[in-house]
Amino acid sequence: MVYNMNGNCRTKLIQCIFIFLVLLKFVNAGENNQHDLIANTISPSDKLLVVTEPWFPYNYVDSKGEITGSSTKVVTSVLKHANIRYKIELYPWQRSFSIAIAQDNVLIYSIYRTPSREKFFHWICPLLSSPIHSVYKLSRRKNLHIKKESDLNKYSYSITRGTFLHKLFLSKGMEEGVNLFLTSSNKSNLQKLLKNRVDLLVETEEAIVQMLANLKLPNKTIEKVYSLKPEDQADLCMAISKGTPSHIIDKVRSSYQALYPNINLNKLDKFIQLSEGKKN
DSSP: OHHHHHHHHHHHHHHHHHHHHHHHHHHHHHHHHHHHHHHHHSOTTOEEEEEEOOBTTTBEEOTTSOEESHHHHHHHHHHHHTTOEEEEEEOOHHHHHHHHHHSSSEEEEEEEOOGGGGGGEEEEOOSSOOOOEEEEEETTOTTOOOOSGGGGGGSOEEEETTSHHHHHHHHTTOOBTTTEEEESSHHHHHHHHHTTSSSEEEEEHHHHHHHHHHTTOOGGGEEEEEEOOGGGOOOEEEEEETTSOHHHHHHHHHHHHHHOTTSOTTHHHHHHHHHTTSOO
């Protein structure tokens, strides 16, 4: 009688273990499916190095040592929405641009989309409404006047190396080392102007005001003498290096369109088509 009871218990125990193992298999399968779903959404490879330059108010380091600015906020909001991990590094413009061309999985901002740069990146535009670039002189330079575009070539300029302004002024007949002097940053351009090493610099008004404030100089230290024509301006964008996997680019584009649906993405494509016939 005792033997029969033990046998029944063993049979029931085996049945319970079998049922438990079957249930455990289904639970694990469900967990694996959930893990696969998450993995498809956030892959370890979905990571971008984000590079930019110091340029107030679009991308700059704040008092806490953090990279911020109006462009930075747009870029980070898009990448977070796209579930893409990222790290932002701030370098002089030429270095950021070189990294973005040479490496895969790199996003660069705030970058102007021009025909000569078109082939290097996947473009997401516009990032923000484009600021107007103007020409500035020291206010005390009373003998310096620009009334028309041809007057620009009479004077010397300090321009950040590798920027779209660098190429623009070369296209207008200016020569490096003669009347076009190159630096690594906007701050250096202002220093050259203040030290009378060049006659003029080209910058946006917001950046000029901030740089003067940082030096504790009044706004009246320099004055605007000319604004570039609309056709000489370009649109601000973010751009992703060519070797980046297409699914990452698609994620960024989709999130950009979801967060900023009122921006016309075809606007700059028309600009590029019209400009391709021009000399680069």
